Amino acid sequence: MAGTPGVEAVFRTEYGRAVSVLVRFLGDIDLAEEAVQDAFAIAVRTWPEAGVPPSPAGWIITTARNRAVDRLRRESSRPARHAEAALLYAPDAPAEEGPVRDDRLRLIFTCCHPALAPAARVALTLRLVGGLSTADIARAFLVPEPTLAQRLVRAKAKIRDAGIPYRVPRDADLPDRLGGVLAVVYLVFNEGYTGDPALCAEALRLGRLLAELMPDEPEVTGLLALMLLVDARRPARRDADGALVPLPEQDRGLWDRELIAEGQDLVRRCLRRGRPGPYQIQAAVNAVHSDAGTAGVTDWGQILCLYDQLTAVAPSPVVALNRAVAVAEVEGPAEALELVDSLTPGTLGRYHVLHAVRADLLRRLDRPAEAAREYAAAIELAGSEAERAYLRRRLGELDIEET
Template sequence: MTAPESIRTAVAAAYEQEWSQVVATLIGLTGDWDLAEDCAQDAFAAALTTWARDGIPDRPGAWLTTTARHRATDRLRRDTVGAAKLRQLALTTQDPSEIAAEEIPDERLRLIFTCCHPALPFPARVALTLRTLAGLSTAEIAKMFLSTEPAMAQRLVRAKRKIQNAGIPYRVPPAELLPQRLSAVLAVLYLIFNQGYDEEDVGRALASEGIRLARMLARLMAEEPEARGLLSLMLLLEARRASRFNDGMLVTLENQDRSQWDRSMIDEGLMTLDEALDMRRPGPYQLQAAIAACHVTSSSSADTDWPQIAALYSELARVAPSPVVDLNRAVAIAMTDGISAGLALVDELAASGKLADYHLLPATRADLLRREGRLTEAAPYYEEALAIAPTEAERRYLKARLSEI
């Protein structure tokens, strides 16, 4: 019998809010990732029928965790292998429904840091985070990353096997390792968001998952300003989504219809940034969020505080040096001190070879040349960028620029 709509809605909401906690608790108790995921799925399936019959429990998360724990106990009881029996003993030591509220964040933090452990290949960290923390199916993850389901399944299997075989600890790293490990976690979440940010429709779900995971991390690590900085950056960028594409073509920031920007998301992003900056430990994500804030609080491109953006990029280049940061700084310098000053910095970057095959290098040079009226010189750089642009939306934009000049 199909569950009523109200029950399906309640289970869906519980899935979004509680999945990671249920899985994290079971992994902590059993050490078995596959068992934890299977039993969590069973618990949510059971909720559809049980809640329809008995009503939605006062604490859905505790109900789901307890149900999943019982399923795991039954599975392990049928397994006569000694190691499984030891895991069963661990399961019986504490009822998850009785776990104190202050202990809950540690379970999810352990899961986050384990999924994003530097010993795992970066693609595996991303896939494992989406599967275990966001609860996405293997098929959904494969679709988002333009991979096949069998290939993605193998990636997940290898990641879990490496965690077991390499003895990667299921824990929050000690204080001396936390900054390095937190950077790895933030990088994974930002990549998940960016993968979706650059796609018009199919990317919306992935960007949303990145934001949801960043919210979780910011709540669980309330004293870490960079966690808030990353969340702020995601919100301020995602707020512009509705204006970033037009019939499948990328729309540059200066040409976007700012009335389409999500003001509530901008307000939340700015408030989150203020909270991070109040901790007086500015880091790369806070600086990037501050740059995004300059854009979203300007009424037009001409009204943008480009000197402030150039100063922020200079600071970002100091704390997190990168040729991509240098390229963005060159654009800000061009808008502040003149096109020639920006072009000189772009030429230096091109001569260094650090951004070879990066499509935004020739695209930026072409755009600055176009702004100076040097259209004949700009054309071959647009063509170079077009040949290596990674998305169809960007290729359409570059083709349009070429046709104009």
């Protein structure tokens, strides 16, 4: 959709809604996705000349439905004719009743069915709700793209073969699906924070809806707090030229204090509940960062304690890597490098942050030649040009003439 900003904007905001409407009536993920993608392809061809329609979301849904009907008419099976009839009468179909009324949030809960493997639930929902490419989702999961593609294929086949219905979950079903839903919302937020602000805003909107829907779930509150505290730093994350500014170098006067106050209040609510979970602990880490007026007064000892707690509650290679960063500030880069080098290479080998962290530790240990190799690896694996530019700048700052 390059060169068609109107279509791109509608894609970012309405893709998930359009797919959810088509899936509800078709009961077929692939057909729904193909129909919506066809509709956007038609928009790319027609909107630049005709202009964006007054109701672009309605135009996309109607066009996608018509494309699906056309395809079904070319098929002769009875199920296809039934699906065609459902589509033709879709405008008059009564709305489903249930606790989840928002289209996108309902689709997330629907896809996070317990019959699917947890990783498959998250990957499939990111594909359907956010319209993220297989490559984008694979990067978020730290797995090769072909592996992720197979997960998506298997998830769709499982839904089709098991006859899993697309309907609003009952109240009793919501808690069992919550973990997958929270993971999806957070991954959408992260994708937006590193690239598309519209996805970030959508994740925050979904987080607020979840908090209203399930106010007694502390992990829901923790996730919303985490996203608010991270998003509060967005105004300082890039300089006037658009270059990335790392947290220690950010102008903290640019941070959104209103979002910080809201996020910190939510963290305090979580602490009073006494039921710590991964999102609550990560929110607490970011609350500590937001308390520091300058990078130099950051309470890294408290952050390390929180990462110790997070390691006990939800251990993972990424958590271990983040804990090593805190160890570097408390105990020194040598101790942190030992921890980083102890991580299983295959798990994070293609995670550019691992190489960037290792490069920084080697730089601080006055091992510039090794640091340069790690920066080069991080540059090759980084997912955005802004990240690559920052890493190239750090590489250029190394003094490696004598090595």
